Amino acid sequence: MLWSGSGDLVWDAERRRIATDAAGVALWSWNFDTDEIALDERAQTLWGVSSNRAVTFETLSARIHPEDLDRVKTVFTATHKMTGAYEIDFRILLDDSIRWILARGQSEDVGIVNRVMFGVFLDVSDRKQAEEKHEMLAGEMNHRVKNLFALASALTSLAARSTETKAEMAEDLTERLAALGRAHSLVRPGPGQENKALLAELLAVLLAPYDDQTTISRRLRISVPELPVGEASATTLALVVHELATNSVKYGALSAASGTLDVSCTDEDSDLVMLWTERGGPPLDPCQRPKGFGSKLIARSISFQLGGSITYDWPPQGAVVTLRISKTCLAR
Structure with a gap:
């Protein structure tokens, strides 16, 4: 110059x-x-x-x-x-x-x-992408807080349905909340802890809070292969399962004493196809079908983090959700 x-x-x-x-x-x-x-x-x-x-x-x-x-x-x-x-x-x-x-x-x-x-x-693409991620995170946090309130109400109803006294209800609800804590620990291990879990174990822990202990043999069935699940994919899978279970206890099979949930898997080359099948719940009103931020969050998570997709079917017997997951992504 x-x-x-x-x-x-x-x-x-x-x-x-x-x-x-x-x-x-x-x-x-x-x-x-x-x-x-x-x-x-x-x-x-x-x-x-x-x-x-x-x-x-x-x-x-x-x-x-x-x-x-x-x-x-x-x-x-x-x-x-x-x-x-x-x-x-x-x-x-x-x-x-x-x-x-x-x-x-x-x-x-x-x-x-x-x-x-x-x-x-x-x-300004980088700045805009950062802003979009921030908005997405803020929306996700807001959605999760709302889901926590809905979940607390649903777990209380489950506990009330399976107990006869206030003491039994308090103990049952405490156990369900503790199960949620164990699920969190499983997908977010502390220092020095194993950072991989088996798929069957992960699903069992994630779904335990929604089970009626007295009817476990007929209410909740899990039949999946013993595949390792990495920490990153475990967190995403936990988010998806939590969202599906919350919708089920609000509107679907898990909201009824006679309702059942069957989670099974089939192996298709490089993908794992998981079927979430609900039966015995109340008739699902079209306006109650999952939509909005929660559905977008699930679809986005499965697509970007699990390399797969999600589809919904609504037969009269109950919701059927098909999750397609890359086995390579699942192990990460």
């Missing part, structure tokens, strides 16, 4: 370019009259356009996510009528990926040269 005779710092074009490169800033200009947009090399890469091709606002609009397009067009069309600086973030589609772009500029014709407006683009 250079210094003027008065001691002021002078930024020439090369040093400005170095600074913008270091900051990840992409430059653009937009001619109001011709609709032509000029992009520097970084902006061309960001948008996936060639330097040999004329670019217009409509050219770039074709790459903007359909859900954001109208909002972006409205803001950019109104820029010369607005006052002061503006910025807008939006998604663009590039090949099979989605990027988040932040556009900044000056409105009310500030900085315009021969009907050309100038501004910058920033790739």
Whole structure:
């Protein structure tokens, strides 16, 4: 960089370019009259356009996510009528990926040269992904807290149904809550503890709080292979089982004294297919079928962390849930 005779710092074009490169800033200009947009090399890469091709606002609009397009067009069309600086973030589609772009500029014709407006683009994909993960985590925590209240109510009902005195009910409920604690310890072992569990053991511990001890032989059946389950997948599987069991004690087979739950598995090459079969519960109202954040959380967890999928069937006899899990992912 250079210094003027008065001691002021002078930024020439090369040093400005170095600074913008270091900051990840992409430059653009937009001619109001011709609709032509000029992009520097970084902006061309960001948008996936060639330097040999004329670019217009409509050219770039074709790459903007359909859900954001109208909002972006409205803001950019109104820029010369607005006052002061503006910025807008939006998604663009590039090949099979989605990027988040932040556009900044000056409105009310500030900085315009021969009907050309100038501004910058920033790739803020990492920040947006971090925000989405934070929102997902906050939503998951909120959902789990709600489920804890529902679970406490359901376990209380189970305890009341299988006992005759207040003392017996208190003891039964305490045992069920202790079983939840053992399930947590199994999927989140402490220092020096074994970080793998067997699938049958894990399911037995996870489902123990929902069982009626006096009718164990007919109420809850688990028939799965003795496969090792890694710590990461055990946590995900526990989340899925907890969600399914909570729905069952609220609406399904486990909400009725005569209801039964059968969990079985079949081996299909690289996948394990688990069937969650409920029978004997109350008729399921369509509006009570699992939906919303809990269902999205299960589907997302199974897809991204267990390499599989989940499908639901609703025959008159009771819900049938099919979990497809990658055996490779299960062992992690």
